[in-house]
Amino acid sequence: MNVCGLFAGIGGLELGLHRAGHRTTALCEIEPAAQNILEKRFPDIELHSDVRDLVRLPQGTELLAGGFPCQDLSQAGQTRGLAGKESGLVNELFRLLRTNDVPNVLLENVSFILALGKGQAMRHITASLEELGYRWAYRIVDTRAFGLPQRRQRLFLVASRVLEPSNVVMRGNFPDDEPVNWRGRACGFYWTEGLRGLGWAVGGVPTLKGGSTIGIPSAPAIWFPDGMIGTPHICDAELLQGFDADWTAPAEAVSRSSSRWKLVGNAVSVPVAEWIGRGLAGCAGGIEFPIRSFDLGKSWPKAAFGGPNTPAMAAEISKFPEFNTAPDIAAFLRYPVKPLSIKATEGFLRRLKSGSLRYPPEFLTALEVHVDRCRDDTRLAVA
Incomplete structure (x- = not known):
């Protein structure tokens, strides 16, 4: 298909679609910073700046794709929903669909969109698509299903006037076997949390994020079996999203190097986009799965489908459309790990001790030992 990518970020959706044989035309x-990356990684492809100024799509556009802004939809954001000025930009996509004849649509966003406002955002999106004559289907997909040790659950919605969307997203159904036994495994966590959650991930890292509760884009931390606690290199973060190492390096020409973490955290995992792309290319059909009705006025299910004059139905299907065993994060990392600073560790420890979260007691001990080691190293360096 000829693809027009809106809210393209660093091109994760488009790169995956390219790998599946599709062609981005705009x-x-x-x-x-993201524009600079796109110019370097997708040369000779027409690049527009503001979606609000876009009027006409390239002739022959067959797929309009976009991971529209999630700032107003995520738990880490303001949860203003589609009334927010960022996430509300999805309405620009509907504007373009009303004035351009595009047979297929692909949307990506955070899984929290299903619960926000008791499903208000999903009701608006699906109703807008149905008004335009599109059938739709969506599914929460976990990046771990594709052999990457990052627990990242994102919603992928396909809408079409010519294809059956459920045949695209309801392919493959494997059980989620996230490990729980942490002993002898590296464990990822959000060092910026400690009160409301940990993002605890055995053998991997929690979702790479564009922001954090302390207001800065930051890497998750990893507790290694040898007791070391550190954060991964930005190049490993890019690999965890399915990009080549240094994919976001062009951003440094126009922005601070730390901005790369936000760009990577907001990106679409490339192998998930490629899986969607293969389904759009008709490489496989859907599978049989149980269905049920659901209340549109409450949190929406993890997978569902519907269309004009067709009731929305929930699909009982897993977040794993494929099953590729991911290596332990310690074995996956290729670049030097940076020890978590004393200030960061002490702040996390204070929040952890004042909260009521559950975690292995050995984890608390490891954090305290890490602080002592860092202090010793500092004294030696000064001496």
Whole structure:
């Protein structure tokens, strides 16, 4: 298909679609650092800045794709929903669909969109698509299913006037076997949390994020079996999203190097986009799965489908459309790990001790030992 990519970010959705045989003919992205990456990684493809100024799509566009902004939809954000000025930009996509004849649509966003406002955002999105004559289907997909040790659950919605969307997203159904036995495994966690959650991930890292509760884009931390606690290199973060190492390096020409973490955290995992792309190319059909009705006025299910004059139905299907065993995060990492700073560790420890979260007691001990080691190393360096 000929693809126009809105809210393109660093091109994860488009790169995956390219790998599945599709062709991007135009991109739209407003962030200057992301624009610089797109110009370098997708040369000769028309690049637009502000979606609000876009009027006409390239002739022959067969798929309009976009991971529209999640700032107003995620738990880490303001949860203003589609009334927010960022996530509300999805309405620009509907505007373009009303004035351009595009047979297929692909949307990506955070899984929390299903619960926000008791399903209000999903009701708006699916109703807007149905008004335009599209059938739709969505599914929460976990990046771990594709052999990457990052627990990242994102919603992928396909809408079409010519294809059956459920045949695209309801392919494959494997059980989620996330490990729980942490002994002898490296464990990832959010060092910026400690009160409301940990993001605890045995053998991997929690979702790479564009922001954090302390207001800065930051890497998750990893507790290694030898007791070391550190954060991965940005190049490993890119690999965890399915990009080549240094994919976001062009951003440093126009922005601080730390901005790369936000760009990677907001990106679409490339192998998931490729899996969607193969389904759009008709490489496989859907599978049989149990269905049930659900209350549209409450949190929506993890997978569902519907369309004009067709009731929305929930699909009982897993978040694993494929099953590729991911290596332990310690074996996956290729670049030097940076020890978590004393200040960061002490702040996390204070929050952890004042909260009521559950965690292995050995974890608390490891954090305290890490602080002592860092202090000793500092004294030696000064001496």
